[in-house]
Amino acid sequence: MITFLKNNQIPYKEHIPLSEFTGMNQMGILPLIVYPKKIEQLKTIYLKIINSKLSFDILGGITNTYLSNNYQRDIIIVTTKLKGIEKSDETIWVECGYSLTKIARKLSSEGITGYEGFIGIPGTIGAAAINNSGAFNSNISNVVKKVRLLTPQGHTIDLNNTELKYTTRNSVLKNNLEKGIVLCVELDITNKDTIENIQTKIKTVNTFRKSYVNFQNWRID
Ligand SMILES: Cc1cc2nc3c(=O)[nH]c(=O)nc-3n(C[C@H](O)[C@H](O)[C@H](O)COP(=O)(O)OP(=O)(O)OC[C@H]3O[C@@H](n4cnc5c(N)ncnc54)[C@H](O)[C@@H]3O)c2cc1C
Structure with missing residues (x-):
């Protein structure tokens, strides 16, 4: 090996x-x-x-x-060294190891909305697309167009949002109905807003996340 x-x-x-x-x-x-x-x-x-x-x-x-x-x-x-991206006007393909928070920050800074709630969630876009990660009413299923999978038989297949059968923190990938590894994820980037509005949403998300963490700490103490 x-x-x-x-x-x-x-x-x-x-x-x-x-x-x-x-x-x-x-x-x-x-x-x-x-x-x-x-x-x-x-x-x-x-x-x-x-x-x-x-x-x-x-x-x-x-x-x-x-x-x-x-x-x-x-x-x-x-997977964390797999951080390539390929962008067109309507979509972006992101390799599985890209940080969810970093891609959310990047797209938000470009005036694309729908990603604000992902800022602060640790981990990679590949795992998030399996887990349907999300917070504050933003689930990754709202923005995933396709997931590119490599099957154990060596076939590369694309599963679209419907085929992924997303539910809360679940998908066909998480419950192993589709087997393989996630190579990259195609995201929708057509929803635009002003940078000011996006910044306001990010501030709200940050405030909620901090108060939730404080609440958790308070419970532990
Ligand atoms: C402090 C903290 C806060 C969090 N907040 C949130 C939150 O607000 N919302 C939320 O949804 N989650 C949250 N999480 C959970 C976690 O961040 C997410 O579930 C995230 O998507 C996990 O990403 P990861 O890359 O670390 O996955 P890992 O832990 O590395 O892997 C998770 C699973 O995915 C599989 N996997 C990973 N990459 C691939 C791939 N390329 N192909 C096939 N399988 C793969 C792994 O085998 C494993 O089964 C939080 C976790 C922590 C520690």
């Missing part, structure tokens, strides 16, 4: 303590973590893992995943 990674110029780390990877205090060692930088590298390593029948997980920001003490996988794929 290491020779394969080197030949395909896919960055990797070996024998990483679980605690170092998660920032928490679990025991255990992760044998191999790979960090593809290009979608072609992600496809290559995924299909190699499938064909080699290795155990694996694909993770983004690990903000919605807890790895327990006895967690064991042959390989972990981390």
Whole structure:
């Protein structure tokens, strides 16, 4: 596998303590973590893992995943180096590892509305499109046009918003009715507003998020 990674110029780390990877205090060692930088590298390593029948997980920001003490996988794929975007007048394709907050900030700053509620949600757009992440009446399902999936059989398919069957924090991808990994996500960018109005919405969202966090802290204390 290491020779394969080197030949395909896919960055990797070996024998990483679980605690170092998660920032928490679990025991255990992760044998191999790979960090593809290009979608072609992600496809290559995924299909190699499938064909080699290795155990694996694909993770983004690990903000919605807890790895327990006895967690064991042959390989972990981390998507956070996949941050390419391709934009036209009506849509933008965003690679799965792009930060949800960063893309929301970027589009908001360009006068595109509908993304204000995502600012402050940690994690990647790929995971958000699976989980139907959202807050303050903004769900990612409101803006996702398509999700591009690589199936274990090696087929690249696009699922449109209807096919994703979004419900609250759920989709066909989350409940495994469609199998594969998310390569990139197409977002709607046709809803425009003034920068002033968007800034006002962002301020409201920030205020709500801060007061919610304060409330949570108050409960814990
Ligand atoms: C402080 C805090 C605040 C939060 N606030 C909110 C909120 O307001 N609203 C909300 O909805 N959520 C919230 N969350 C939850 C979390 O941020 C979201 O669910 C986010 O979408 C997870 O993204 P991630 O990249 O960290 O996912 P990860 O934890 O890395 O992965 C989550 C799941 O998605 C899978 N996955 C990730 N990438 C891919 C891919 N490319 N292909 C296939 N599968 C993949 C993983 O295997 C895993 O099963 C919050 C979390 C924290 C810690």
